[in-house]
Amino acid sequence: MGTTNSKMSLPRFGLGIVAVAIITAGLWWWMRPPAPLSENGYDLTIALYRVCNQRSDEGLQRIEQLLDESRSTGEASDPSHGIVAAIVAKAKAGDWEAAARASRQALEDQVKR
Numbered sequence: 001m002g003t004t005n006s007k008m009s010l011p012r013f014g015l016g017i018v019a020v021a022i023i024t025a026g027l028w029w030w031m032r033p034p035a036p037l038s039e040n041g042y043d044l045t046i047a048l049y050r051v052c053n054q055r056s057d058e059g060l061q062r063i064e065q066l067l068d069e070s071r072s073t074g075e076a077s078d079p080s081h082g083i084v085a086a087i088v089a090k091a092k093a094g095d096w097e098a099a100a101r102a103s104r105q106a107l108e109d110q111v112k113r
Contacts, residue, residue, distance in 0.1 A: 042110060044084050047063055049100060052099040
């Protein structure tokens with residue numbers, strides 16, 4: 001009888017570990033620090049949000065051009081460039097909805113609570 005009981009408790013233990021891992025990952029995601037956007041990065045993100053909602057390839061190209069221009073003017077160390085570039089990559093891959101959500105989240109992260 002002892003072996004049957006231990007065989008049944010092993011899957012439960014595994015499920016418990018998975019549940020704890022999922023809860024931990026969720027808490028980490030929810031409590032992550034907001035993404036810092038510079039004034040230029042904030043403006044680009046607002047424009048990018050609009051472009052994603054419109055699913056505008058031309059607008060996306062313009063955002064990329066503005067991002068490249070700001071990088072070449074010595075603002076390459078701006079951490080918001082990576083954030084905007086990652087959202088642009090989602091939109092270029094055709095995942096407009098995810099890009100719009102990411103844009104909105106980046107903007108909401110700027111609000112002091």
